[in-house]
Amino acid sequence: NNPPWPAYRGYHEYSFAHATMQSRLPTILGKAIEDATRTLNEQSSEERIVDLVACIDRMGELMTDLSGNAKLRPIIDDGEADVALWNKEIAKYFQGKDFMNAPWLFAEAYKYRRLHECFSVSKFFHDYDVFYRQKCDTFSRSSDAVFELSMRFADPFKIAEDLSAEGKLEAERLMFLELTQVCLWGNATDLSLLINMTEEQIKSLQSTGGDNLAATEKNILGNHLNGLWDTVKVLRDRTGGRVDFVLDNAGFELYCDCVYADFLLQSGLATQIRFHGKRYPWFVSDVTKKDWEWLLNTLVYGQLFPQASDVELESLRRLGTRWKQYEKEGKWVYEQHPFWCTGYTFWDLHSEAPDLFLHLSRSDLVFFKGDLNHRKLTYDCAAPASTPFDVAIGPMASSAGAPKIASLRTIKSDVVVGLGSDGDTTAEKLDAKEPGWKISGKYAVVLLSEGRPG
Numbered sequence: 001n002n003p004p005w006p007a008y009r010g011y012h013e014y015s016f017a018h019a020t021m022q023s024r025l026p027t028i029l030g031k032a033i034e035d036a037t038r039t040l041n042e043q044s045s046e047e048r049i050v051d052l053v054a055c056i057d058r059m060g061e062l063m064t065d066l067s068g069n070a071k072l073r074p075i076i077d078d079g080e081a082d083v084a085l086w087n088k089e090i091a092k093y094f095q096g097k098d099f100m101n102a103p104w105l106f107a108e109a110y111k112y113r114r115l116h117e118c119f120s121v122s123k124f125f126h127d128y129d130v131f132y133r134q135k136c137d138t139f140s141r142s143s144d145a146v147f148e149l150s151m152r153f154a155d156p157f158k159i160a161e162d163l164s165a166e167g168k169l170e171a172e173r174l175m176f177l178e179l180t181q182v183c184l185w186g187n188a189t190d191l192s193l194l195i196n197m198t199e200e201q202i203k204s205l206q207s208t209g210g211d212n213l214a215a216t217e218k219n220i221l222g223n224h225l226n227g228l229w230d231t232v233k234v235l236r237d238r239t240g241g242r243v244d245f246v247l248d249n250a251g252f253e254l255y256c257d258c259v260y261a262d263f264l265l266q267s268g269l270a271t272q273i274r275f276h277g278k279r280y281p282w283f284v285s286d287v288t289k290k291d292w293e294w295l296l297n298t299l300v301y302g303q304l305f306p307q308a309s310d311v312e313l314e315s316l317r318r319l320g321t322r323w324k325q326y327e328k329e330g331k332w333v334y335e336q337h338p339f340w341c342t343g344y345t346f347w348d349l350h351s352e353a354p355d356l357f358l359h360l361s362r363s364d365l366v367f368f369k370g371d372l373n374h375r376k377l378t379y380d381c382a383a384p385a386s387t388p389f390d391v392a393i394g395p396m397a398s399s400a401g402a403p404k405i406a407s408l409r410t411i412k413s414d415v416v417v418g419l420g421s422d423g424d425t426t427a428e429k430l431d432a433k434e435p436g437w438k439i440s441g442k443y444a445v446v447l448l449s450e451g452r453p454g
């Protein structure tokens with residue numbers, strides 16, 4: 001049950017797979033070792049010090065394996081819920097494969113699983129997140145965009161009473177389109193590509209809609225925004241729908257996701273939102289439960305923005321308080337299925353995690369955020385850019401019970417589909433004119449699959 005196109009692999013020098021496996025991943029791991037060393041130097045108890053030194057030694061071994069292109073060994077049984085899934089996949093498909101000749105998607109995910117293993121077998125540091133400092137720090141340096149949104153959306157969303165029914169629907173449509181773009185471009189702040197961002201870089205990545213909207217929409221190369229609105233606007237008629245977000249990055253992107261989810265609830269388009277995060281640190285900036293809690297609590301109680309005015313801080317507190325209330329009332333639910341931290345693509349979701357597939361099939365619409373989720377949906381293979389999205393995602397569109405799926409993704413890697421019938425020409429032109437277009441994050445896709453009733 002595979003697509004007819006080859007998956008990208010680390011030895012494909014023409015692809016971003018090569019640069020990632022060869023230099024990005026060792027750099028990320030090096031930074032992670034620096035972080036753990038910093039924590040080590042803050043410890044006082046001998047037991048904890050010895051325990052953390054062992055974690056750092058294991059990271060050193062992983063670095064040797066990665067840079068020496070070692071064969072992929074099974075994952076140690078550290079009691080995690082995903083060990084069996086990992087070792088089954090390794091045994092079935094990747095016996096004897098190494099970091100460079102295994103499919104890129106798998107090898108990259110495997111590296112994050114091995115990194116987790118360095119800590120999961122330890123006594124005191126099994127939950128340690130080597131990326132946590134970086135995630136919190138980048139959000140604290142995002143104040144401009146954070147307040148721009150909070151000042152606009154702290155007040156509950158309301159449509160002017162004096163508008164006709166048509167006028168109201170139009171106002172709601174425009175707000176939906178704007179916030180979908182906010183949610184989309186929130187994906188540009190992924191820390192795995194931008195290590196040590198300056199304030200200026202952060203700002204330029206954080207588009208918050210407004211005047212910029214028409215210009216940024218031009219960069220959405222595969223654009224199903226209108227179809228998405230048609231899907232969402234009818235949810236209310238079924239006394240509100242359930243919408244799921246398969247989350248990507250913590251901090252600013254998660255904040256944008258929450259602003260969007262808040263709008264969907266307030267406007268009555270959805271009545272319940274389910275957020276799916278990761279069980280442990282993943283691809284640098286992905287959301288874990290701790291990141292989720294940190295965001296909501298920091299908005300209410302934190303002191304991240306010493307320069308902000310009282311009105312600005314109040315707007316954040318109001319957002320955070322409302323969001324925490326949604327959680328208490330069960331309108332927002334945070335979940336973390338083990339499947340999300342495996343090396344499987346979503347072509348295997350229905351067979352390897354049937355419970356999760358069934359769960360998602362009960363949703364009215366599932367948003368998949370970001371580049372990695374998009375690679376997983378599309379098998380991370382060399383499909384032509386004209387391939388229709390529902391063909392590219394295979395069983396996630398064609399299996400009985402497949403939910404409606406929307407992928408909101410800024411393009412950061414090789415696989416690009418859903419650009420329409422002349423998509424191959426569009427891609428060729430960009431290849432000639434702007435060689436780095438597939439990894440810059442400047443372009444995006446908003447793609448919709450209608451799913452298949454069960």
Ligand code: F6P
Nearest residue numbers: 190192248370371372373412413
């Ligand atoms: O494709 C480049 C890349 O950095 C991958 O290594 C990773 O899949 C992805 O981008 C991370 O981006 P996102 O956070 O949007 O999934």
Ligand code: MG
Nearest residue numbers: 248249283286
């Ligand atoms: Mg990510």
